[in-house]
Amino acid sequence: MSDAAVGGEGGQRIMSAAAEKERVVERATARVLLWGGPAKNVVHMAGVIREVNAEEWLAPLLSDIHQTALTRGLKEVELDIRALEYANAALWRALVVWIKQIRERPGTYNLRVTWDRGRRWQEIALTTLRVFGFDPKTGDRVLIEGLQP
């Protein structure tokens, strides 16, 4: 992801965006790395999301990501789930809520979800999720992209 992922004008905004520090959230067998990548706009999910009430930590986390993306004026947030071995239904419920939040803020950032071409379960679920990101006025707010692991 290039600096083009960051909104605003000139280098000051980019420097501000770069000031966002990476941090890691770990819950049971899941690991989430926040604000990775050159433009500090990538969220990596890894491991297995399987707790009985995973939404209790996932929903606030995704909401926090959403608020941070708005504050930073990002044009795109990338959610990389390639290293996610398995997730129960809680992840998809939490993601669709996030997508709804994005749609409620027209003209802000888009969500790009990258999935592992070797894990078709990710693709099957994401194909449906993408529908929730379609805005008739502005087009797709959610893009999905299959990549190598």
Add this chain to the structure above:
Amino acid sequence: MSLRFVADWDRIELVRRAVCDSADAVFADECFKDAIGMVASELLENAVKYGANDALVEISVIRSLDDGSDVVEVVVTNEVKAASPSVDALRARIAWLRSFEDPVEAYAAALLSAVEDGSEGGLGLVRVAHEGRATLECDVSQAGRVRVAATCPTPPWEARGANAS
């Protein structure tokens, strides 16, 4: 394979992996392996979440070649508390699923419901039908044991998804 264990959330992931490995050994198909593991996991999650505490949960994963068909049947059986509303909810969810011609429509409707009215239950079963391509049925014995069966076609599966034409 057939396993019986005390209802315990932490054991579900171990069983899911065992089911995945078994499917991999038989079919050597990554997509199917993941799908059948998901089916087992989601059915077990329901059994542990809505079943009687500390009761036994049983799972069997059997390939059936009867009547010219080739399917894998994942069956989860568990005990429920007397007069538990979860049995009626389970039956209603399966009936609701059958009202859709294509499980993907049920999946989208379930996700929409999760957003609009905060509904949390039932998405796992919808995943089983959509991602696992499974036909679901359930029955309850007089002894209060619930049996949920998911019958999945064996691979190869035709391409389906974002990159499918």
